[in-house]
Every structure is written in C-alpha cells, then in structure tokens.
Amino acid sequence: MGHGPPLLALHRYPGLQRDVAAFVPNFRHPVELKPLRRFRCIRFLNTVLVAPSEAGYSHAVAGHVLSSGSQSALREANSARLLAAVRRFGGITQVELADATGLSPATVSTIVKQLLVAGIVETRTTTRSGRRAQFVTLAHKSGLLIGVHIGSRALRLAVADSRFEVLTSRTLPLPPDHRLDTTLDRAALLTMELVDGLGSTTSEILGMGIGLPAPVHPTRGMILDQGLMKGWADVPIADVMSSRLNTPVAVDNDANLSALGEARFGAARGILDVLYVHASYGTGAGLMIGGEIYRGTRGTAGEIGHTLVDPQGPICRCGSRGCLDTLVGAQALIDSLRISRGPLSLGDVLELASSGDPGCRQVVSDAGAVIGVAVANLAMAFDPQIVIVGGELAQTESIFLEPIRAAVDRRVLISGGSGLEVRQGELGALAPVQGALAMAADLTHIPGGRR
C-alpha cells in the first residue's frame, strides 16, 4: 500500500468500513460487511484496537482485511459471494441472501438488480412465513437440463440451465445392489423436488441424461449384461424414466459420459482423441475418437475393467475369469486391507491413503500400476492424444496417477519419444453428471458447451 505500517491492525476482526474509517482515513475494506451492532474501540498510543461484539463475520473476510481495494473490486467480490450463495442453495430469498453472505440487505438488493439486468439471475415474488419476499435463482428461462449419475453407491443429480450452469444438485447415498425401481423412483422424485425448489415446473425440463456403471447398448438404451447391475438388465431405462417425467431421456455408460464431460467442460477441452479412465468401485474407460464418443457395436467399448489381467484369477461378476476388476475393484482393495485394518469402505481407504497411511497408500498405488498396464495397452490400440483419469481413486492424486504414468511411459514407446500425457480430470465426481447434461442437451439440439 505504500503508506507505512498500518495504524489499525485488524486480524480476522471485521469492522464496518464506515466505522473504521472514522479512525483510519482512506481505509477501504475489500468486502462490505453488515454493521456490527456493538463494538469497542480502544485507542492506545498509535494503535486502535477494535473488538467486535457480534460473531460470525470473520469467516467472510478471511485473509484480506487490510488490502485496500477499489470500489469495482469490492463490487465484484460481493457479487461473486452472492452468486456462490445462490448456487449453493439453488433458490434463496433476498433476506436469506443477506444472512448467508453477511452483506447488508441494501447491498444484496443492489447486486441482485445488477445481475438481473445482466441476465445472470432471475427473481420472482414469493412468500416466506407470511411475508412477501424476492426469490432469487440463476437465470433459466430457456429451460432446464437434468444430469444424473447412478453410481454403485450414490446417485448424483444436477439441474442446469441450457448453458450448462448447474443451478442445484444433490447426492443421495445408495445401498449396495440398489434396485432399479426404487432408484429410478427416487431419481424422478428428486428431479421434481429440485425443479420445484427453483420455482419451476417439470414442463420446463428440456431433457435428461443418465449415466450408469455398466455398458449400455447404444441403440437399445439398456444394459444387456445380467451380472454387472443386478436387476437392471433388459429394462428400457430411458423409456421408463421418460414416461415418469414426460421428457426425452438418454442413457449411457458413466465412463463414456465422464469422457464427454471432461471433453466439453474439463481437462480435455478441445482435444479430439481422448482416453478417459474411470476408477471407482469398478474400472471403466471412455473413448473419444475424433470428438465423438466411441461406444462400439454393443456398447462395451472401453470396458477395461473386464479385460484379462490374470488367467488364473478369480471369476468376476461378469462371468469371465481374472478380470482387471477382480484385482482393483473396490471389493478387492477393501479385502486386501481387511486383515490389517478391519472392514473399511472405499471412501475410508482413499481418505487414509491421502492422509499418509502406508498400507492404504500401497493398495491405491498398486491398483494404479495394474490399471496403468491396461491403460497402456488400450492407448497402444487406439493412440489417443491424452489420458484423463477420474473417478473416486483419482481423488488421491499422485498416489494413484504416478503409477499409471509410469506404466504408460514404460509401455508406449513407439510414439517417438513424445510421451503420452496422463492428466487428472478436472470435474471430479461431477464428470459423469456434466457429461449427462451434455448428452441431454444433444438430445434436444441445444448448441454445445459454452466454455
């Protein structure tokens, strides 16, 4: 700032700009705060101590207290904070926004008006506890897209506008071997509830995409294999869902959708030939060739989880012997830790690995090495420009990715030395949901990704 040491040292103690300004000329707070109802000022020699008497705002200003900001930077920071709150809640009234952001109701009102003019948010009048209130949501006049990922142990559902901006989302933990009827019912009810929460109706839904952790037949839109998802085979899932919500629905494999998601919105933006590896409860891959997802004739393209790695290995869910998944599937990882660590969930294993537990670390990195070989073989077969790694196991970052890189570097030699890049996905657990949104948009002929 160039004005010598500050007269006022406020560390994580927010004060109102106006009040502090009385003591410190030219003091500008980068983030406007609600007036403190009470505060004490003690002037001691050259230092003014301000003690807040109202808690709760310290989190809002963490880090920036004394950097001076311009008025426009202040406005920007405030509207970013406000938008973050709208995103978190899906829809929220202006009064609640003031509470959630720590901004004054007047500031909230001004920012909402600006965002309204810019077409970023929408408002409508509603009532909260008998009073009139302005209900604020992100703009979605042009319709809603629904992206669903039905995973092995969780259902993720996101409602987005036609520009793929996620308006609201939920994650519902699912039981192992969850049933088709119950899960689809819950997905439909959750959709209705979230759409309701945005102040919209299901008639505004343009389309829905669903990702499943099993190969999906590209033309018949159903799972053909009986063993991978118990009770889900041979059911026209898209039709079932379509009749529940009266909207077009498309279904695809989750690794394929993750590849699509990363290619449209994430780590593989603008890249045409992509090998996406989804390492979760099971392992799968999504292949993008020339900018299009390649599904194969029966939808099983990229199912590396069911390629042979051990001819003497145990029998897999799919019926074959020695599949990759029998070695690196969640159950295999958990079982290999059972004696030393007792029963753990996959989440526990990954959390412990990230926090440095040597046993769990080893299990995850060994899985990376085995998957790396399968990836290297696949990469040799179709020569992608990049390998993107996603799914739960990728959350452990280099613990899992380094062994894959090593395996790929060792195997893919004929590429002339310019090694194949292995990159972590950017979308995390949302990759299949984002891909499902993109697929839903394609279904309704909405022009592609905005970013």
Add this chain to the structure above:
Amino acid sequence: MNAPPLLRMHHISKSFGAVRALVDVDFEVKHHEIVALVGDNAAGKSTLARVIAGVHQPDAGTISLNGERVTLAGTAVAQTRGIATVFQGLALAENLDVTANIFLGRELREHGLLAEERMETLARDYLERLNARIASPRTPVSHLSAGQRQCVAIARTLVGDPQLIVLDEPTASLSVAQTAEVLTHIQSLRSLGLGVVFISHSLTDVRAVADRIDVLRHGRLNGSFRAPHDAYEEIIAAITGATTLRR
C-alpha cells in the same frame, strides 16, 4: 484394532410390566462406524435407543463405554459420557433460532452473560462440518424445512464433543432431497470419527450408509449383517422372522 469398542451392551433386558421390550440383547458400536438398528414396529428399536440415551434403565445386563463399565442413570449422565441422541420428535423450540436451539439448555456463558458470539460462531462451525444448507445460524427454526430441522437436531448433538450419536428414525417423513442431505450428514458424522446408531424402518436408507446392520425382532437380536455383503432378502428375512438368529 484391539481397542475396546466405543459402546458395548451385554445381555440387556428391559420389561415394561408384562411387556418384554428387550430380551438379552447384545449390541456394539465402534468409533468411526455406523450401526443400523432395524426391525418392525414394536421390535424394541426405540427402547434400545432410550437405554443408550439413559432414558430407561435396563433390568439386566451391562453397558461399557471404551471398555469401562458404566451406569447410564439418566440422560444427563449419558450426555456427559459423550452420548448424544436425536429422538423422533426432534424437540426443537420453534420460536428460537438455530443457534439458540443448538445450545438449548447448555448455553455458553462469559462473565455470567450469554456468550452469543461464541455460540453463533460454533453453531456456524457445526453446520459447516455437516455441510448444511441453512442460510444463517440466526434463522428461526419455524422457517426451516423438515430436513433442515433434522440437520439442526443433528448439529445439536455435536455440542460438547460427543463420541456416540444415536439417531431415531432421522429419515422418516422426509422427501428424497431431504433424505439425501440427512444421509450425507450421517456420513459426515462417521468421518468425524464418531460412532453412529441409526435407527430406521427404511432398509434402503440404512443400507446406503451403515457399516453393520443389527436386526431386532420381538425385543431379541435376530441377526447382525455386514452391510455391503449381505443381501437385502436376508435382512428382510431376519426382520420378518423367516430366519432366526445367526451369530
């Protein structure tokens, strides 16, 4: 791995007059574990919860916490021992805000006055730890949805560093989105290292988050299942009594 379990109940029996609500029940919860208690109506689920919470005293049997024999002579004793319970009715005060409800009856004081700031900061922290979607810790409870109320009730259990949280039917009468949030909160409690007892009718909800499932039938334990391995049908069979106890 050989540390004693967080909670161990051994041969617990409880009768109300001629009704034998619990008969010779063994029950165990470890740290970092979600144990579900399922069973039909009047199977004794809530009675067992009340025994853990110190509401009822067992007629027979022993209870130990971290290997130490204890007598949970009342709810206050159970609370100071680190057992927090959310009953079905939630027992929230409608007219008070979220912070006041979280600290109800256990208000923090500074120099004899209510430490409002400290309580609000802590309340915000509890809600954040549970990833709650509640706009402000100063929102009155009467403005909250059923799911948000359940979340406030769960946040309340975090006051005073508990070790074991008992939740009686937390997902009953909730919508799917609210169930999603509550189940996520339950998972958050587990990753905070706490033991959780999750009582429910809904086998779907229970199997989604539980590490172990104990089935009660007519006041007796009728099976204990490792959640990811045992099939739905087996658990149902234990609930209906089609199969009898396997240990």
